[in-house]
Amino acid sequence: MRVGPFRGSNRRLRGLVALVAAGVLTLSACGGSGDSEKSGAKKDGLKAVLIVNQKPGDGGPIDLMISALNEGKKTYGYAEVKDAYVADPSQAEQAIRQFANNGYDLIMTTFSPSQQATGKVAEESPKVKFVNILGDPAFKNPENMASFFTDDVKGGYLMGVLAGMKTKTGKVAFMCGPRYALSDRVLAGMIQGARSVNPSVQVKDAYTESYDDAAGGKQIADFLYDSGVDVIASMAAGAEAGIRDAAEEDPGSRQVITSNAAPAPGSPESKIVLGSISPGLAASITNALKLVADGTFQGGEYLVPIKDGSYLMGGLAASVSAEEKARLDTALADLGADKITLQGGEDVKSLLKNGS
16 A cells, blocks of 8 residues: 555635536536646546545535635646536446546545445546545455545544543543444544553444435434433534534533534534544545646555645534643644554454443
């Protein structure tokens, strides 16, 4: 697995326009002439698409990837970039093939549910470059496909440190959309991070049926909070709206760590959200665009280190003390310097069992 360095971006989304096309895709495009000769681009200009399986508008990782896509168009001279939202994994292969057959040079997809479909179409289209972001590390990439990973165990560790410091009941939880390799990596890190500051802490995990299942998110969160959990670390994307709704019913004893954007200071949600710890996926988009534009793209696995913005931490609540912030900063620095040895997602079952 290749390791950075990578260029990252955490700028906010600006001015996206969504269109519905073919009954399958929700698209937004940034076209234009571009600089077709820049960075070794082909004469008619490079074309790239980002296909996401979580709904844009999260104010977090999805929006930041789309923002990086549009900024990368200008930086690397792409003639056209688009983003497409495909919620149903069974439609992913059709969507990917549609872009491959329509002259796109770089096709990027997100997370494990679309990884197999990306690999299948990549084998059919050897002249097109493909990238999957945050899929399963065990997946075997075709030669024209790269998989980009963030340091998810270390990102989860930061969530655990914050949760372990702020819990009063000694019970915390991790919530995500459907369980897959990414969630196991984050959960493994969270368990170890929480125990680093609170050895007796109990960590539970729960999953919604989809990343847009806000109603399911609230139902599960209510159950967890009623069971004594007082901090939920969320990677549930749109379903997190339900988690926040549950927490707002008792903001004095129900708290959330988000992987989306932190709420505005002074807003009602700022009373329940401890902070944002989110994967810095924009760096993967930026670098995929660069590698294809300058002709250095190679298939394989790429790990974005935490020291290069693999995870972003910010928006810490007023209830997080200066001492607690310093402890988080120290943990981040130590993780970046590889001073902390952690077990991976493959060990999550034993980690959960040992802490039950």
